[in-house]
Amino acid sequence: MKGILKIAIIGGGIGGMCAAIQLSKQGYQVDLIEQRDTLKPLGAGISLSAATLRALKEIGVIDQVLEIAGSFSLIELRTAEGHKIMQAPVLPAIGAEDLKNHNAGILRTKLASILETRLRELGVNVIVSNTVEKFQNHKDGVDIQLTGENHWRHYDIVVGADGIHSKVRKNIYPDYKGLKFTHQGSWRIVIPRYFEHLTMYVGKTLKAGMTPISKEESYLFVLDHHEQDEAIPQNEWPQRLAKLLAEFGDPLTRIKQKIDEGEIEEKDIIYRPLYTHLIETPWYKDRVVLLGDAVHSTTPHLASGAGLAIEGGIILAEELARADSIEDAFKQYQARHFDRANLVISSSTRLGEIEISQGSPEEHRNIMIQTMQRLRERI
Template sequence: MSAVNKVLIVGGGIGGLCAAIALRRKGIEVDLIELKSEWTVYGVGIIQQSNVVREMARLGVLDGYLDAAYAFEDVAIYGPAGQQLARIPGQRLAGPEYPANVGISRLALHKVLSETALELGARVRLGLSVESLADQGDSVDVLFTDGSRGDYDLVVGADGLFSRVRHLLFGDSYTPRFTGQAVWRYNFPRAPQIDHLANYQSAEGNAGLVPLAGDLMYLFLTSHEPSNPWMDPATLAEQMRQRLQGFTGLIGELRDQISDSSQVVYKPMEVVFVDEPWYRGRVLLIGDAAHATTPHLGQGAGMAIEDAIVLSEELTGDGGVEQQLQRFMARRFERCKYISESSILAGDKEMQHDREFDRIGLVKQMLARTAEPI
């Protein structure tokens, strides 16, 4: 009999849902709890690069959302006026029948992942978190915030940047750090020429256009916000336009169309990395709870998805829980640390206005590293 037959997943985001799907496909019983009482996500998009497309195909969910997504091959890097600096061909890591990269709205992705998890038999409860965890050696006694209890072979904290599970394991040893930057996002009808990921570099920040569907794309922008100021929601459109003043060409044209502050998604960049094993006993962290980074390389959610798949493989392998989690860490730690440090480095170089920094080289190196098997 496997050492792990019943798992509690704390957090119903991308990492938690992928873990639920992966574990259910391996025959492991799954309870998933989500703090939000309404299971919603914010309505901008997500980039799934070649390594993520590969793992979503392995997870058996890629076909379920390709029709709602935008498949593309290349990544291009441009100057602030739109002059092309480099074009990096995509790699079809999932096989020749699948695209190299995918852009998809978070709403569409959440629909497929949540429906798949439920169809596979994961039990989901909303508006709930964990109050306390008591590791009994052979199981974990969980007290939930509604006063109920449960007993599990393993607890997986997939509860994000401000993880309750991480706090229960490590106290205040790991707390999110503001990097000095923020990211802005806004949806537009897709421009015909945006049939690839288009990244625009300027001395003031980094912008990009990501196709999400035949008729949809989103614009993202990183900006230096050293004091982490509070942003009046009513002024977000104006603030985003101001921070795009250094761009001309297509980005400049789109800038002037940013008019609805309620549709601007603004997020300060905060990071955390647990620089030791992400588990204690029978409680494990995955995704942003263990290694939240900046969006500069577009791999944050991808690392959570990879975590989920590797965990399902190791929990159905040989040995006891300690051996299984040690193998999980051996496969995940250095890879996630590389992505975390490289993403933060790219942001630091933006804030320093370092014109000598080889961002194109970093992107190429990242794509080569992530193409390696997990």
């Protein structure tokens, strides 16, 4: 689009990096601003659904990802004791049928490293250990002042990709209170790869699963129920996770034993309470637009949170390339992406509700199948 030269992306997560890559490909000068001192995120593994792999193919990093990721083409469901109930093939996303395996997992740090290499090759200017201190958003651009600076930086567009507790969103919607606690929490650790495919265990009150993230490793996730949105002290994480794993049989009993013996410590465990939200009013104001968790956040039930953010970056870049005005581009970006985000969030929320209430396994399975089928479609 004519009239756009310089773009700032606030937030160097997966969505922010992918948006930086796509916008840089179009010739824009892109500054990627991250408040931490690195673009490598905290966290264990990340699931890459068929739709997410298709998006990474569009970004241009699919070969590097699949070279080190843990790929799989089946999902296996087991009882808490480990008896196999069923297995189902994973179908490819439309437009990515050429990929050998249709789902994968990878360490978050390794995916971030691949994306960072690509965006630096494209000349994206990465600014770390900094964030926006002051903000002036108007109809012909955005002026921002970074922490510790006494001068203003001018941009034609600012993209707020700074996560679920977005400061950029607060600038647009200062009274926004849309976050909803789902009454579930997510526990994750990296463990050996015990199975070839993604394997899920269904207990009486819990769900656990192991997603391959390399040839040798998987990440274990456990979803549990919380009546209140409580802060759990980190020093209690090993004890809490070990207690949860007591509901399951082998090989999860081996993981519990490693925790009990101190081989797995609190630094090895990631715990997050799960929230959702979706902004239904405009995702933009003047020259500022929101992306990823800043505008829509989901739970991990459909392994699509990161995928939504990546797709959002692709769509935003496409619309800026074809629209006649920035406002038209922002409107079309939201119009194309809203229904998909709403589908993922509403379906994931319902899956969590079924798990908490020990509801219908048939409804749970049908929601999973139907939603994943729709996500195979192109936006």
